[in-house]
Amino acid sequence: MNTMTVHDLEVVYDVLADALDKASAAKAELFLVKLALLSAQALGSAQTFNELAQSALQDL
Amino acid sequence: MHQPHGEPRRSIYFNYQVFPAYTGAVGAPHIARKPVVVVGAGPIGLTTALDLARHGIPCVVLESEQQVSEGSRAIVFTRRSMEILQQVGVADRVSGMGLPWNCGNSFYRNQLVFRMESPQAPDDRYAPMTNLQQPYLEQFLAEAAEANPLVEVRWGNRVTALAQNSDFARLEIDTPAGSYELDTDWVVAADGARSAIRTLLDLKLEGTSYEGRFVIADIKIDLDLPTERLAYFDPTWNPGNTVLMHREPGNIWRIDYQLPEDETPEQALQAESLCERINAQLEMLGFKDVPWEMDWSSVYSARALTLSDYIHERVIFAGDAAHLLPIFGVRGANTGFQDCHDLVWKLAFTLKGLAGPKLLPSYTDERVSAAREIIDEAGKSTRFMAPPTAGYRLVRDAVLSLSLTQEFVRPLYHWRTSRPHDYAESVLNCPTDDNDRFAVGPRNGALLLNIKLGENDYLFDRLGACFHLLYFTSAAFIPDALLAQVQAIRSSGVPFQIIAVTQNAQTRVVGADQLIEDTSGHIASKYGITQGGAYLVRPDQHICARWHQLSAGQLHTAIDIVLGKH
Numbered sequence: 324m325n326t327m328t329v330h331d332l333e334v335v336y337d338v339l340a341d342a343l344d345k346a347s348a349a350k351a352e353l354f355l356v357k358l359a360l361l362s363a364q365a366l367g368s369a370q371t372f373n374e375l376a377q378s379a380l381q382d383l
Numbered sequence: 384m385h386q387p388h389g390e391p392r393r394s395i396y397f398n399y400q401v402f403p404a405y406t407g408a409v410g411a412p413h414i415a416r417k418p419v420v421v422v423g424a425g426p427i428g429l430t431t432a433l434d435l436a437r438h439g440i441p442c443v444v445l446e447s448e449q450q451v452s453e454g455s456r457a458i459v460f461t462r463r464s465m466e467i468l469q470q471v472g473v474a475d476r477v478s479g480m481g482l483p484w485n486c487g488n489s490f491y492r493n494q495l496v497f498r499m500e501s502p503q504a505p506d507d508r509y510a511p512m513t514n515l516q517q518p519y520l521e522q523f524l525a526e527a528a529e530a531n532p533l534v535e536v537r538w539g540n541r542v543t544a545l546a547q548n549s550d551f552a553r554l555e556i557d558t559p560a561g562s563y564e565l566d567t568d569w570v571v572a573a574d575g576a577r578s579a580i581r582t583l584l585d586l587k588l589e590g591t592s593y594e595g596r597f598v599i600a601d602i603k604i605d606l607d608l609p610t611e612r613l614a615y616f617d618p619t620w621n622p623g624n625t626v627l628m629h630r631e632p633g634n635i636w637r638i639d640y641q642l643p644e645d646e647t648p649e650q651a652l653q654a655e656s657l658c659e660r661i662n663a664q665l666e667m668l669g670f671k672d673v674p675w676e677m678d679w680s681s682v683y684s685a686r687a688l689t690l691s692d693y694i695h696e697r698v699i700f701a702g703d704a705a706h707l708l709p710i711f712g713v714r715g716a717n718t719g720f721q722d723c724h725d726l727v728w729k730l731a732f733t734l735k736g737l738a739g740p741k742l743l744p745s746y747t748d749e750r751v752s753a754a755r756e757i758i759d760e761a762g763k764s765t766r767f768m769a770p771p772t773a774g775y776r777l778v779r780d781a782v783l784s785l786s787l788t789q790e791f792v793r794p795l796y797h798w799r800t801s802r803p804h805d806y807a808e809s810v811l812n813c814p815t816d817d818n819d820r821f822a823v824g825p826r827n828g829a830l831l832l833n834i835k836l837g838e839n840d841y842l843f844d845r846l847g848a849c850f851h852l853l854y855f856t857s858a859a860f861i862p863d864a865l866l867a868q869v870q871a872i873r874s875s876g877v878p879f880q881i882i883a884v885t886q887n888a889q890t891r892v893v894g895a896d897q898l899i900e901d902t903s904g905h906i907a908s909k910y911g912i913t914q915g916g917a918y919l920v921r922p923d924q925h926i927c928a929r930w931h932q933l934s935a936g937q938l939h940t941a942i943d944i945v946l947g948k949h
Contacts (some may be wrong), residue, residue, distance in 0.1 A: 356781035364791050 385541045385557035387449045395603050395678045396633040397518045399450045402525075404539025406560035417443050418734050420554060420567040422542055422580055425452060426517065427702030427719040428573035429524035429536075431727060433471035436533035437848040438731035438922075443565070444534065445556060447541035447579075451521035454679035455601050457716035458514050458631050463803040463830070464720045465509035466843055466924070468520075474509070476523040480632055483510030487612035489796040496786040497796035506834050506909075508841045512713070512800075514610060514631050516601075545570070545583045545698070552697040569730060570698045573723070578704035584695055588688035588707065590758055595769025596642045596684045597710075598651050602661060604675035605634050608668075614768075614798070616783050620663035623776070625768050628664075635678060638664060639710075641769055648682035685709040685765045689754040693722075693747045701726055706754045711764040714757055717801040722750050728848070728922035732946065737876050742947030745811050753804035760799045767795060803830040806925055813919070813928035813941040821929060823911035824918075831924045834906050836899060842906075845897055846924060849878030850942070853918040854895070854933070855907055857887035861894030868935035869894075872942055878922075886914055921945060 327335070346354035363372045391399035408415065419435060421428045424446035432444050460468070460477065468474040489497040501511035528534040543562070544555035554565045572580035581588075613628040624641035631637055638661060642651050650656060657680055665673060689706035693699060702719030726746045732738040770776035785792045806812070806828035818827045825832055831853075834842040852869070854861065861869075861881060872879050883895035888902045901907055910918060917933040918926055919941050928941035943949055 352777055353781055353784065356777050357785055360778075360781055360785060360792065361789070364789075 384561060385447065385539065385559060387447060387539045387541075387559070389449065392450060392453045394453075394518070395676060396635055397516065397522075399518070400522070401449050402536075402538040404449055404559045405537035406539075406558045408556075408563040408565065409558055409561040411563060414553070414564045414566050416551065416566040416568075417441070418568045419443075419571060419730065420445060420552075420565060420569075421571045421573055422554075423572070423574035423578075423702075423704070424448075424521070424525065424528075424536055424538070425573060425575055425702070426457065426520055426524060426716050427704075427723050428571070429521065429528050430467065430471055430720060431571050431573055431701060431723040432528055432534045432536075433473075433524065433531060434467075434723060434727040434848075435731060436531050437471065438728060439533070440731045440734055441533040442535070442571075443567075444528065444536045445540040445542060445554075446536060446538050449538045451518045451525060453518075454599075454681060455516035455518070455631055455635065455637060457517045457520075457713075458629060458637055459713040459717075460513045460515065460520070461713060461717045461801050462507060462509045462511050463801075464717045465513060466833070467720045467724045469508075469843065470724070470846070470848075471524075471527065473520075473523040473527050477515055477520060478509065478513060480519060481513040481515035482610045482630060482632055483513050484610040484612070484630075485511045486609070487614070487798065489614045489616065491616045491783045491786060494787055496783075497793045499797065501800070506832065506841075508833060508835075508843065514629060516631055516635070517716070519632075542574075542579055542583070545580060547696045547698070550697075568697070568734065571723075571726070571730075572698055572700045572704045573702050573719075574704050576703040576707055578700070580698060581690070581700065581704055584698060586690055586695065589691055590686070590688035590707075591762065592688070593685040593709070593765050593769060593771050594644070595765070595771070596646075596648065596651070596682055597639045597769075598642060598657070598660075598680060599683050600638050600640075600657055600661060600680040601631070601635050601678040602638065602675045603633070603635055603678060604665075604670075604673055606630075606636060606668075606670060606673065612798075614796075615664075615667070617780070618664070618667055620667060621660070623780075626664055639683075640664065642682075651682055652680055683710065685711070685761075685769060687758040687761050687765065689751060689758060691751065693750055694744065699726060699730070699746070701750075705750070706758075708754070708757055709761040709765045711768050712761055712799050712801055714761055714801045718754065718757060721753065721804060724923045725750055725925075729947075731848075732877075735876060737946060739943070739946050739948030741810055741949070745809060745947060749804070749806045749809055752808065753806075756804065757801070764798050768798075805829045809927075811921070811927050811945045811947065813937075813944050816928040816937065816941060817916075817930045817932075818928070820931065821911045824909065824929070825926055827926055827928060829926055831918070831920050831926060832909055834899075834909065842899070843924065845882065845899070846920075847878075847880070848922055849880050850922060850945075851920040852879070852881045852933075852938070853884055853910070853920065854881055855884045855886060855901075855910075855912050855914055855916050856892060857885070857889070857914050859889050859892060861892060862935075864935040865933065865938065866894040868938050872938075877942065877946070919945070 419442040627639040812827035883892035
């Protein structure tokens with residue numbers, strides 16, 4: 324899998340935070356699920372998405 | 384004593400006929416014995432009875448009511464259901480009155496986000512879907528049953544007890560004039576979702592019940608909308624929930640809408656609540672002041688349940704008595720027709736002593752696996768239409784939102800309509816034929832493909848209650864060895880017809896029962912076959928063997944297998 328540079332990761336960090344604020348707390352969940360679905364489509368692999376979902380479930 | 388409702392049910396569009404209750408056997412000195420008793424005169428029970436009659440098997444149908452069912456209930460019949468109804472002789476009446484359609488639409492925020500058009504292939508006689516209210520279908524079937532000397536419908540007869548014996552079942556039946564007993568080799572339980580027979584045998588369904596509840600309401604209204612499936616997600620008047628609309632004959636419209644989570648069915652069916660919500664839906668569609676009248680309403684919750692075995696000693700389950708399937712995807716009655724059509728020839732051959740030990744049990748194998756496949760598919764539709772948990776709701780809502788701009792999520796609106804099941808794993812399929820060596824054509828276990836032969840003339844019109852061998856030939860005769868084998872099959876009592884598909888414009892093929900002309904090669908190419916090849920077709924129109932070159936010995940083997948003798 325491609326890895327992002329630290330700079331890219333910092334950009335993603337800010338984009339995500341800004342977008343969550345923009346979505347407002349009431350719509351944050353909906354926004355994140357939309358984003359997850361769009362990311363899955365860009366990823367093009369149900370298996371990788373499943374692995375990512377399992378990683379995200381850790382240490383909640 | 385059983386007292387069925389004696390007054391005709393109320394309906395705007397349907398005149399209910401109250402049939403006289405049968406009381407003739409009350410007080411009879413002997414207990415009569417029948418080969419088959421069908422319990423339930425709904426669509427599945429009556430189709431079973433008429434289908435048995437085609438095979439020469441007489442039966443008694445017991446119906447606790449004295450009239451056909453209340454409300455429109457099942458309103459969408461698939462092409463496959465129409466083909467089965469054609470076999471039992473009522474399809475013309477259904478298509479004469481019904482509304483054919485082939486498109487479905489899903490709307491979100493007043494935008495059409497998904498549209499599906501089912502192909503109307505030129506080789507098919509019937510539209511993908513036909514809308515007709517269930518009371519009409521039941522009436523057509525009841526009239527066909529009354530006219531059939533092999534079918535005796537006993538209205539107002541309720542089964543109150545059932546005792547299983549080694550080779551028969553004894554039923555205790557209550558009527559308005561008292562009770563009587565009846566013995567039968569086989570009971571076919573087609574008594575619906577609240578099957579009394581299932582309860583008497585204390586059988587449990589396995590699977591899932593969903594929380595989401597829907598109101599089903601029929602109204603009479605003149606709407607300028609096409610006959611298509613209309614689904615509205617998250618409408619402003621019913622946030623988060625789903626509304627479905629279908630046109631029925633006679634300017635009747637079915638409106639299904641999901642209830643808010645905390646509402647009881649009693650609250651939902653109150654006249655003011657119904658009126659307010661139907662008006663809100665009509666207003667959303669721009670029909671604010673169009674007058675309408677209520678015909679019937681009910682509450683429905685999605686369930687995806689099946690018995691794990693449809694045969695319990697002398698009792699065989701079919702239709703909703705055997706399984707409860709979500710209405711999304713029109714899987715109720717349409718699954719039931721396939722059940723009874725799979726069952727009937729097997730039961731008839733068993734009663735005639737033609738079946739090996741595996742034939743009747745294959746009904747359970749084929750149809751329980753069909754039900755499980757349907758439950759799996761229906762679960763997907765139901766989880767989209769009426770999300771069962773917070774997680775499912777959130778993802779569904781995200782898909783709705785994305786669907787306004789993102790093409791890739793739109794197929795998730797697909798409602799996975801009922802389709803003919805493919806019995807690819809059936810023990811009745813021939814394992815030593817050429818099935819795996821075909822590149823095209825329907826495989827073993829699949830439904831035969833219909834073919835348009837001429838104006839108002841289709842292959843399925845030519846099929847009867849027997850095995851058919853579709854034999855592709857350019858010769859003027861069926862080979863002697865093959866014909867001798869066919870004669871041997873017939874003399875054992877198995878009904879069998881050879882349909883010669885002629886590839887050389889022959890006007891006669893000696894030994895064939897029917898001729899179908901295929902000089903153009905259309906049928907041969909659709910079936911992926913050349914001269915000397917053949918398809919063996921079960922009496923329910925499913926394929927059990929196919930060969931590129933058929934020999935007499937191969938036919939012998941395939942027939943033994945499909946009769947459950949191996």
